[in-house]
Amino acid sequence: MKILLVYPQYPTTFWSFKHILNIIGKKAAFPPLGLLTVASMLPKKWKKKLIDMNVESLRDEDIAWADMIFLSAMIVQKDSVKQVIDQVKSLGKPIVAGGPLFTTGWEEYTSLVDHLVLGEAEGTLPLFLADLKKGKLKKTYQSDKFLDLKKAVVPDYGLINLRKYFSLCIQYSRGCPFNCEFCDIVRLNGRLPRYKTQNQIIRELDNLYRLKWRENVFFVDDNFIGNRIRVKEELLPAIIKWQKEKKHPFGFITQASINLADDEELMRLMVKAGFATVFIGIESPKKESLQECFKMQNQNRDLLTSVKKIQNNGIEVQAGFIVGFDNDSPAIFKNQIDFIQKSGIVTAMVGLLSALPKTRLYQRLQTAGRLVKETDGSNTSFDLNFIPKMNKNVLINGYKNILNNIYSPKSYYQRVMNFLKEFKPQKYNINLSKFRPYQIKALFASLWLLGIKNSGRRYFWRLVLWSLFCRPKTFPQAIGFSITGLHFRRLYFDNKNSY
Numbered sequence: 001m002k003i004l005l006v007y008p009q010y011p012t013t014f015w016s017f018k019h020i021l022n023i024i025g026k027k028a029a030f031p032p033l034g035l036l037t038v039a040s041m042l043p044k045k046w047k048k049k050l051i052d053m054n055v056e057s058l059r060d061e062d063i064a065w066a067d068m069i070f071l072s073a074m075i076v077q078k079d080s081v082k083q084v085i086d087q088v089k090s091l092g093k094p095i096v097a098g099g100p101l102f103t104t105g106w107e108e109y110t111s112l113v114d115h116l117v118l119g120e121a122e123g124t125l126p127l128f129l130a131d132l133k134k135g136k137l138k139k140t141y142q143s144d145k146f147l148d149l150k151k152a153v154v155p156d157y158g159l160i161n162l163r164k165y166f167s168l169c170i171q172y173s174r175g176c177p178f179n180c181e182f183c184d185i186v187r188l189n190g191r192l193p194r195y196k197t198q199n200q201i202i203r204e205l206d207n208l209y210r211l212k213w214r215e216n217v218f219f220v221d222d223n224f225i226g227n228r229i230r231v232k233e234e235l236l237p238a239i240i241k242w243q244k245e246k247k248h249p250f251g252f253i254t255q256a257s258i259n260l261a262d263d264e265e266l267m268r269l270m271v272k273a274g275f276a277t278v279f280i281g282i283e284s285p286k287k288e289s290l291q292e293c294f295k296m297q298n299q300n301r302d303l304l305t306s307v308k309k310i311q312n313n314g315i316e317v318q319a320g321f322i323v324g325f326d327n328d329s330p331a332i333f334k335n336q337i338d339f340i341q342k343s344g345i346v347t348a349m350v351g352l353l354s355a356l357p358k359t360r361l362y363q364r365l366q367t368a369g370r371l372v373k374e375t376d377g378s379n380t381s382f383d384l385n386f387i388p389k390m391n392k393n394v395l396i397n398g399y400k401n402i403l404n405n406i407y408s409p410k411s412y413y414q415r416v417m418n419f420l421k422e423f424k425p426q427k428y429n430i431n432l433s434k435f436r437p438y439q440i441k442a443l444f445a446s447l448w449l450l451g452i453k454n455s456g457r458r459y460f461w462r463l464v465l466w467s468l469f470c471r472p473k474t475f476p477q478a479i480g481f482s483i484t485g486l487h488f489r490r491l492y493f494d495n496k497n498s499y
Contacts, residue, residue, distance in 0.1 A: 002047045004066035005039055005159070006088075007032035008073050008080035009053040012491065014349045014379045016054075017166065019490040020483050023445040027164040028054040030218060033171065034099055035072050036155035038121050043129070050159040053080060063091045071113070072099035075356065075377030085112050096128070100188055104357045105374075106140070116140045120174075120189075122147040146190040149174065150197060154204055157211055167216035167253065170204050172196055172235065176223040178257060180281070181293045182322070182353060182361045185222045193226030198238035205242055209249060219254035224278075228266055236269040243274050253277045257297045261306035267313040278310065279318040285339040286332060289325035293361070307343045311422045316477075319345045323399050324353030326389045333398035337405050344419030346412075346481050350402050351379045352395070355386050380491060407488045409456025413463045416481045420467065420474045442483045450482050 012018045017029050032052055039048050049065070051058050063069065069088050073081045078101065088095055098117040102109055106116050115137060117124045123143040131137050152171075162168065173196070174189040208217065225231055243250070252275040260267060260278065270278075282303060283295055290298050307317050321340070323332055340348045354375045355362040365371040370387040388395050405411055450460040460482055467478035 001043075001067045002065060003039075003042060003049075003068055003070055004062055005032075005035045005048065005050040005070045005072075006058060006084055007035055007050070007052045007054070008071070008077040008084050010077060011079065011378065012380075013076060014351075014488075014491065017484070017487050019487040021166065023449070023483060023486075024166070024441050026166045027056075028052065029166045030169055031157075031160050031162075031165050032072065033155060033169040033220060034121070035070065036157060036159060037153060038070060038072070038098070038125065039156040039159055040153040041121060041125055048156070048159060052160060053084075055161070055164045058084060058087065060087070060091060063088055063093055066093060069093050069095045071095055071097045073101040074099065075101050075105065075375070076379075077101065078376065098124075100184075103188060104184060110139070114139075116142075118142045119144070120147050122149075122151060146175065146192070146194060149194045150200070152196055152200065154200075154207055157207065162211060162213055167218045168208055168213055169218045169220050170201065170208075171220050172201055172224065173221045173226055175226060176257075177226050178223070178295075178297055179360075180283075180295050181364070182356065182359060184356045184359050187358045189222055193223065195227065195230060198234050201235060202238055202242055205239070205250070209246060214249045215251070217250045217252050219252060221254060223257050224254040225256045225260055225263075225266065228263055232263075232266050232269055236266075236273050239273040240269070248274060250274055251276050253279075255279045258282070258301070258303065258306050259297050261309040264313070267310060267315060271314040275315060277316045277318060279320070280307075280310075282307075282319040282339075282345075283322045284325065284328070284332070285335050286325075286327065288327035289322075289332070292325050292327050293322075304339065304343055307345065308422055311344065311419065312424045314423070314425050316419070316423065317343070317345055318347040319343075319349070321348060321350040322353050323350065323402070324384070324388050324390070324395055328390060328395075330390070330394055330398060333402055336402050340406050341411060341415055341418070344415055344422050346416050346419050347484065348406060349379055350399070350406070352381065352384060352399055353386075353388075354381075354384075403492045407485070407492055409454070409459045409485075409489070412485045412488070413456070413459035413482075416478065416485075417463055417466060419481075420471055420478065423474065425473060443479050446479050446482050449486060454486075 010016050015029060021027060035050060039050060042048060049062065051062055071084060081101065085095060094114040096115045096117055097109060097113040098121060102116055103118045106118055116139065117128050119142055123145055124141040128141050173193045175191060175193040176185045177191055177193060179186050179191060254275060256278050258280050283293065283298065284290055285303060287299060310317050321336055323336060336350065355365050355371060356375060365386045372387060373385045375385040382396055384392065451457050463478055467475045
């Protein structure tokens with residue numbers, strides 16, 4: 001058979017970096033790891049093409065070439081999904097849909113696609129393929145079981161142009177031991193983390209190395225340290241050895257819970273392995289709001305101290321923040337601003353609370369009659385899909401005020417400086433010691449766009465000169481953060497007339 005795998009387009013969001021990708025010569029931040037994995041699970045004799053619509057257009061001739069279209073997406077891609085379905089249907093091709101959007105919202109698509117392959121593909125795709133061979137396909141394939149990742153395949157990265165992406169992706173584990181009320185990870189991947197072996201990960205790293213990739217790799221795990229002992233004793237030593245043998249070709253990014261700060265050995269090993277950045281869900285500095293959303297791992301600790309401890313060990317902390325909890329008062333807006341500025345968390349994703357389908361928050365609000373519509377999944381939306389306890393206008397205006405403050409040139413560049421003052425890079429942190437090709441492009445672009453054309457140029461030059469003369473090893477990061485800040489300002493200010 002001839003299979004066309006299609007990944008719909010993202011809207012412009014916090015993590016899309018669409019406003020700056022062209023500056024560094026990239027088309028998208030990350031490739032569609034799910035579809036690349038599914039491609040490896042299909043029969044080897046089949047012909048396969050992958051169209052990532054964030055990199056290239058979906059043409060009618062691509063659809064006409066295929067016997068069947070495999071479509072995967074997340075909730076934020078819903079608008080593009082509808083366009084893809086219409087385009088494919090107009091050409092009479094069957095659609096097989098799977099992935100997070102369809103797994104949690106399949107009801108909306110039963111009449112729009114031909115087959116639904118829900119949950120983890122390792123469990124449901126073989127059933128679909130077996131029925132396809134028999135000529136007896138069913139509408140829906142679903143399993144409530146979470147699979148052993150030791151049977152997971154190596155993603156087929158040969159289907160895409162690697163150079164179009166800022167970072168490639170690897171998955172070590174699925175699932176998170178925590179159960180935050182607003183999060184759909186437990187629904188999608190379970191609470192008991194499941195892992196690949198260290199040998200599987202080394203094979204995947206070898207694969208990227210053979211393909212001549214030499215930049216960032218994102219471990220997309222829901223919580224990389226869900227099992228700290230396993231990560232410390234098995235995975236990280238294997239990666240450290242591999243990096244040394246290959247002369248440190250990769251820098252790693254991942255996601256983890258705040259209890260990373262409690263384990264000095266774990267942080268030391270992560271940095272030695274090449275982990276330079278970690279995203280952490282802080283959500284709120286208010287303990288009552290953390291209790292409300294069952295963010296247990298963030299309670300009974302000094303969050304600011306925990307963040308600085310991770311930074312002091314040589315890892316940049318990116319973080320997510322939420323406003324709109326029932327326990328939030330109007331004071332939360334200033335509290336969030338103060339925390340973000342003091343912490344030196346440069347990349348601070350602040351969003352309005354949103355009730356994702358099938359989450360405990362969704363069910364609670366639906367039961368209380370407070371759910372008004374489905375969410376679009378955007379992390380930059382000024383809209384609510386539920387009735388908040390706080391006055392809606394006060395909440396939305398307070399949210400806008402946070403963004404206006406933390407991403408203004410003065411506050412943003414000061415936060416970068418706060419971080420670089422606190423940050424203590426380790427000698428084996430490779431990302432700080434040399435420029436990557438995209439960083440060289442970013443350097444020249446920043447000097448023109450930020451140092452000459454931009455109204456906040458005096459803050460830019462103050463950061464650049466301080467970095468050069470006071471902390472020269474951090475100069476690549478200073479330039480990188482400056483370019484990233486341009487994306488955030490264009491995201492929040494340039495396209496929002498209400499600002």
